[in-house]
Amino acid sequence: MRYSPLITDLYELTMLAGYHEQGMHERPAVFDLFFRHNPFKGGYAVFAGLEPALSYLEDLSFSEEELAYLDSLKLFRPSFLDYLAGFQFKGRVIAPGEGTVVFGTEPLVTIEGGLAEAQFVETALLNIINFQTLVATKAARIKQAAGDATVLEFGLRRAQGPDGGLSEARAAYVGGVCSTSNVLAGMRYGIPVRGTHAHSWIMAFPDELTAFRRYADNFPDSCILLIDTYDTLGSGLPNALTVARELRERGHELVGVRIDSGDLAYLSRQVRSAFDAAGFPAVKIVASNELDEFVIESIRSEGGQVDIYGVGTRLATCAGEGGGALGGVYKLVKIDGEAKLKITSDLAKSTLPDRKRVLRAVAPDGSFIQDVIALHDEEVLPGAQVFDPANPIQQKRIPREARLIELRGTVMVNGRRCAPSPTLQSCAELSNSELKRLPEGCLRLVNPHLYKVSISPGVNTLRLKLMSQIQSRYGE
Amino acid sequence: MRYSPLITDLYELTMLAGYHEQGMHERPAVFDLFFRHNPFKGGYAVFAGLEPALSYLEDLSFSEEELAYLDSLKLFRPSFLDYLAGFQFKGRVIAPGEGTVVFGTEPLVTIEGGLAEAQFVETALLNIINFQTLVATKAARIKQAAGDATVLEFGLRRAQGPDGGLSEARAAYVGGVCSTSNVLAGMRYGIPVRGTHAHSWIMAFPDELTAFRRYADNFPDSCILLIDTYDTLGSGLPNALTVARELRERGHELVGVRIDSGDLAYLSRQVRSAFDAAGFPAVKIVASNELDEFVIESIRSEGGQVDIYGVGTRLATCAGEGGGALGGVYKLVKIDGEAKLKITSDLAKSTLPDRKRVLRAVAPDGSFIQDVIALHDEEVLPGAQVFDPANPIQQKRIPREARLIELRGTVMVNGRRCAPSPTLQSCAELSNSELKRLPEGCLRLVNPHLYKVSISPGVNTLRLKLMSQIQSRYGE
Known part of the structure; x- marks a missing residue:
């Protein structure tokens, strides 16, 4: 270019x-x-x-x-x-x-x-x-806060125009994030791209379990389910467990679940326990929602069980004092x-x-x-x-x-x-x-x-x- | 594109x-x-x-x-x-x-x-x-704070990549700034472009007065002099007055001076008085340096005499609470x-x-x-x-x-x-x-x-x- x-x-x-x-x-x-x-x-x-x-x-x-x-x-x-x-x-x-x-x-x-x-x-x-x-500096700070967890960058929608998002994905990768949601950054720079579905996917189906099943049908080996559309622990979690079992019966494994609202430290612990107890210790927990280095640090200090932090707005805009x-x-x-x-x-x-x-x-x-x-x-x-x-x-x-x-x-x-x-x-x-x-x-x-x-x-x-x-x- | x-x-x-x-x-x-x-x-x-x-x-x-x-x-x-x-x-x-x-x-x-x-x-x-x-919203807030003064956008160097700067110049114009320093935005969108010289211009000459004179030689009808390189009131102002008189003798008028550091309310009042007293009431005063709507409001409330506010970083990054x-x-x-x-x-x-x-x-x-x-x-x-x-x-x-x-x-x-x-x-x-x-x-x-x-x-x-x-x- x-x-x-x-x-x-x-x-x-x-x-x-x-x-x-x-x-x-x-x-x-x-x-x-x-x-x-x-x-x-x-x-x-x-x-x-x-x-x-x-x-x-x-x-x-x-x-x-x-x-x-x-x-x-x-x-x-x-x-x-x-x-x-x-x-x-x-x-x-x-x-x-x-x-x-x-x-x-x-x-x-x-x-x-x-x-x-x-x-x-x-x-x-x-x-x-x-x-x-x-x-790159912001990404490094976030990565340091995340410890052994990995960081996914998805700030495109809050970046300064299309190229702002592209520069941001590139620099965030230099600073330590592992992957991006930005497909053009993936093509242009070879950064691994990641992403699953939005709440609208769930809402496009008659109910949450059907939506989860249809997503798993399409992506049986790369399925991450967003479980907070209606009620994370009351509905999303049990429905995701159902799909995890159904996938296993067909020879596949659920890759993970994502939580995008609520008390991420508490919810991630509950979700971790439930998947572990059901025999799915490898299911990853993805957390997102206005995360930055300080929020991630406090989630970890409260015993949060998060494997992947999805970071958007506050990375893309380099928010924070100074x-x-x-x-x-x-x-x-x-x-x-x-x-x-x-x-x-x-x-x-x-x-x-x-x-x-x-x-x-x-x-x-x-x-x-x-x-x-x-x-x-x-x-x-x-x-x-x-x-x-x-x-x-x-x-x-x-x-x-x-x-x-x-x-x-x-x-x-x-x-x-x-x-x-x-x-x-x-x-x-x-x-x-x-x-x-x-x-x-x-x-x-x-x-x-x-x-x-x-x-x-x-x-x-x-x-x-x-x-x-x-x-x-x-x-x- | x-x-x-x-x-x-x-x-x-x-x-x-x-x-x-x-x-x-x-x-x-x-x-x-x-x-x-x-x-x-x-x-x-x-x-x-x-x-x-x-x-x-x-x-x-x-x-x-x-x-x-x-x-x-x-x-x-x-x-x-x-x-x-x-x-x-x-x-x-x-x-x-x-x-x-x-x-x-x-x-x-x-x-x-x-x-x-x-x-x-x-x-x-x-x-x-x-x-x-x-x-556009940030620009509107800044324009409202500036009252009858005009606002020049020059945030490119702190924007999110080249395209971030382009989007920013465009939207800032929708919101109320009058012109931009971004030449590509001028060409692409027809926004009026403005700009004069940096401190490095002054430093590239043996002394400040020579630098001012050479700039005025080149741009006799669009000359705005940056007067804070060494000492705004002790050196920049008297040298700019000298050049204003020399330009007038040759049938031109100094357009303005820019102050980029120090107490902008105080300095702009002093500079205004000096040019008025010397018979140059039309010389514009441009102020810049980390300005936003709040700083501009306080400059005005302190009787600052600024005709044009140059706004960069805090507009480009949409800084501020919320x-x-x-x-x-x-x-x-x-x-x-x-x-x-x-x-x-x-x-x-x-x-x-x-x-x-x-x-x-x-x-x-x-x-x-x-x-x-x-x-x-x-x-x-x-x-x-x-x-x-x-x-x-x-x-x-x-x-x-x-x-x-x-x-x-x-x-x-x-x-x-x-x-x-x-x-x-x-x-x-x-x-x-x-x-x-x-x-x-x-x-x-x-x-x-x-x-x-x-x-x-x-x-x-x-x-x-x-x-x-x-x-x-x-x-x-």
Whole structure:
């Protein structure tokens, strides 16, 4: 699928026109994409969206129809539209792999290229990375809360349009859900698809037992019955037991039942006992209804017997405190060889200047200790002193026994991918294994341990120098 | 743009396979799409998304590739896949016009057709209508809060993927924003596009004044300068005044300045005074930075002098209490001529059975009094007694002086639109005029007056009868 280059804010184009007119459009520039705070007030984020972002960059070009539309706005000179007609992204991209656990402050995607191309891609990259990283993180939180139970994503009906649902299913899979209800996501991304029937199926038949029997006739080996249409324990459960027995007589096994309302902890325990007592210990219990990580945690703490959690609205919309949107931003950090800084009244919100790399200190047992943001060419060794980016007085040492690994790699050069993208399955496996390597407490849903992200001596010194230059120029 | 029919939950397809196998797929059925509670705990919703929904319905068909994917799932019989190969939507659609003010409980979109086609479209219709109605409502709330100021939408970078941003821009325009930053939305829907430059523009030049001058050189007649990069009042404002004077000397006028941080009420007053005192009363002040209806209301109550509010994240994500998602649902209300009811333990959540129409009681001065949901063929006249759907003991009379108008019309017959869709501009005008006709207090952002939605004697009687039948069958 082609992404239109007009998936952008108009100001990218007006800036490009200006740079072009000034002859500045090919000046070498570096931009960092990052977010300031972990979403959901949580202890981490799961990076996602890189593959669609690279597709966007690789395919970037303006069609005649798009140029004609831009011309019709009467904002742009013909020379600029001619320039756009040959416009492509020819830059370099540095990023972590999808599924990598990342944190606020550290550069995620770095774009190096001509000022025009590197500026132009801001909006689309933020659109893709912000949302997919947010959803992958939400999915990871839900998966952590679900423990050994599996999570099915079915948020399509509450997502932001058809493509919102598709992006969401993709990112949720990176973050740890096992399957989706979204058939197009299944076809496009190879995610396992799941689904059975709605209440309307039950209502389309004269009674619940007939509806169950007809469904089992059609899907004798993949039958999951929705048992809460009329009365979960009084009607749905006994009718499902009847069908389970009838299926077994014919050589099949009922796969599961779904409960979509009521007290899910209580109902799932009752349903579990009834199926176990009747000799159906393998029947799975699926629970759904406005679930999120907090509801799942409380169902489990109350002894709920749920095998599969179906999660829709609150995953698709990334609901919850500190959710809704990932506040990813895209900032100029270098131009024409000169490091740049955007200051604000709050030191913590000032950007980190220059080309940088991100190092992760890893303990001998493989667990993650802390991340360090260093200048691109700065040597940082175990034992080095590093600084708190929000408070340069606060210093810390990288443990001497730590290994330092690069969090990111170059994934695109001259506008072309350096290698085929990893499979979505392998991204999901990466996030799963990375989460296990976090320090204890980082996975806690509320008030988690805050993983340390420091800046190197080089970044700290450069940043303070640039700040004082700006302050002396623009006063207090 | 073609919508894939696989933009659906798998259970729609498993149900269809079941109906097809049972020979039930062409039984006449009626489904209602509705939501239960106004979003944002507000007093109303603005209906949107109909036109894309009709496009989806009109184009619905399965490609060979899509059928091959479904075959690969090993869930479906060849006879069912053959049926899908010729599948189209041939049903009838009843809906209000986009921009109509609507309320919880009342049927919005009603689909009449064969059981299979009417069931199948559930997920996609919910996806499209839920999100667009939610955004249009949020936009209307923001526009109401902004008073005479205009609202610019720029949520693309925080929307759910590229298409989420496109749907959002479209629906926000229906709800009352005047323009968008999203260039593709401009091209696709004819929405006016706006935008100037980012902080990175300023940082790409040696100093702020040079950056302002170069921008003004390029866009002498559409120049809006971002004045908060270094120091809004100490640097951005005096530099913008300099450029305003220089532009005037060359026969142009500075269009405006934008403030993207700090105390927007205070800064906008200071900036307004400075431009007024310098002889530039026409320079517009644009404010942005995590705005929503509540922040805008407080800026205005503090005497803020803002002409244009730029709204991004909190519109795109429909943030706020009762926001995030519109809980629209899609329920079977009739099959084979038999009215159907889905009961729940909460009377207010039980559905309203049968084919229905929605009447709006309008006062002689054009203001809206209340809505009444009646059976399709039931005569309801001014003066009639009507019932509270959540409490049938509560009765009310439609005022005798009211006119009763149909809220909805038939927009599609045999799978084809009955007429070309109205322009987006006319939908925006409709929402604007409808909001003015609401009873006082309905527009209040917090604890609004709740507009009355009643059910007719026919709906009330039928619903109570069906409830008692179900209860006698499935027991307590």
